[in-house]
Amino acid sequence: MRNIKYTESKSFKCLENLRKTSLDLYLVHAGIEHCAPSHICPGPKDEYIIHFVLSGAGTYTAKNRTWHLTPGEMxxxxxxxxxxYASDLRDPWTYAWIGFNGIRTxxxxxxxxxSDRILVNYFYTPQNIIENINLIMESRQLSFAGDLKRQACLLQLFATLCNDYTLHNNKKSSGRGHGQSSVYLExxxxxxxxxxxxxxxxxxxxNYIGISRTYLNRIFQKELRISVQQFLINYCLHKAANLLVSTDQTIYEVAKSVGYEDPLAFSKAFKKKFEISPKNYREHRDRMENYSEKQPWET
Structure with missing residues (x-):
């Protein structure tokens, strides 16, 4: 069995090689790191890990998608x-993390x-996150009491995340004032x-929401006066328009980036939406830039 290991330097603190204490949920490692510019961490992991961005910026790439992350995102x-995942060249991030596993995960x-598709989200109480991770690393003793303290901190951290997520969603729902349908829409x-x-x-x-297509479409029509299909198409095409004017990606790469496997189908949909081809849109970016900033339910 590996011995528990604690490492601390000016930019890095980590407690690792923790033993399994519960089948339900157990901590594997935890730490805080002030990363150097362009510090890259590649490869698969054996356990679940959540990173909390505390300052700076960086990118996370998974499932052929890249997120640009800033403080308050996990x-x-x-x-x-x-x-x-890699820290920004000019503003490298500082993050805290927990590695864990168990049948309740x-x-x-x-x-x-x-979820399987939602790998990036927000957290709202960074001080609580830092406090619990610091308490975990202070409980370095390989003892029954130490195990209990680390487990309590892990559970408290997750309780805070769950509570914050629920409160945030309730606020968004009550803000619209349209009951359960607005929750589904959100x-x-x-x-x-x-x-x-x-x-x-x-x-x-x-399927993700857990309701029928018909009911979901009825909600979109009621709240936004647009079908789900049209909202989805508009959203992808507006994203594509922004990529065309802000990157040097090829038309094929832009199409792939917004979910179109067939570049011809993408070009046809784009021209129907904007009345101009993707190539010409890029060439006339100044004339068209205001159009791409509209919301997905706007024509």
């Missing part, structure tokens, strides 16, 4: 999935706002925002 690494992550839009690059369908959105 990202999930799932076991055996190849990922890469899926239920806990769901209640923190994560979740549907959130799912589209995080998953549009994967070429999702209306059925995928409905």
């Amino acid at each position: 990202f999930l690494i799932r076991p055996d999935e190849y990922v890469t 899926d239920a806990i992550l769901k209640n923190c706002g994560f 979740h549907a839009i959130e799912y589209i925002e995080y998953s549009y690059q994967e070429g999702i369908s209306v059925t995928d959105v409905a």
Whole structure:
């Protein structure tokens, strides 16, 4: 069995090689790091890991998607999935993390706002996160009492994440004042925002929410006066328009980035939406830039 290990330097603190204390949920490692510029961490992991961005910036790449992250955002690494995360060159991030596993993991992550497709989310109480991770690292003794203290801190951290996620969603729902349908709408839009690059369908959105396509479409028509299908198409095409004017990606690469496997189908949909081809849109970016800033439900 590996011995518990604690490492501390000016920029790095980590407690690792912790023994399994519970089948339900157990801590594997935890730490805080002030990363050097362009510090890259590639490869799959054996356990679940959540990183909490405390300052600076960086990128996280998983499932053929890249997120640009800033303070207040957290990202999930799932076991055996190849990922890469790197600190920004000019403003390298500082993050805290926890590595964990157990049979209750899926239920806990769901209640923190994560899913198979949603790997990045927000956290709202950074001081609580830092406090609990510091308490974990202070409890370095390989004793029964030390195990209990680390487990208590881990549970408290997750309880805070679950509570914050619930409170945040309730605030968004009450702000619209339209009952349960607005909750479904919020979740549907959130799912589209995080998953549009994967070429999702209306059925995928409905299945994620757990309601029928017909009911979901009725909600979109009532709240936004647009069908789910049209919202999804508009969202992807507006994202594509922004990529065309802000990157040097080829038309094929832009199409792939917004979920279109067939560049011809993408070009046809783009021209129908903007009345100009993707190539000409890029060439006339100044004339068209205001159009791409409209909301997905706007024509």
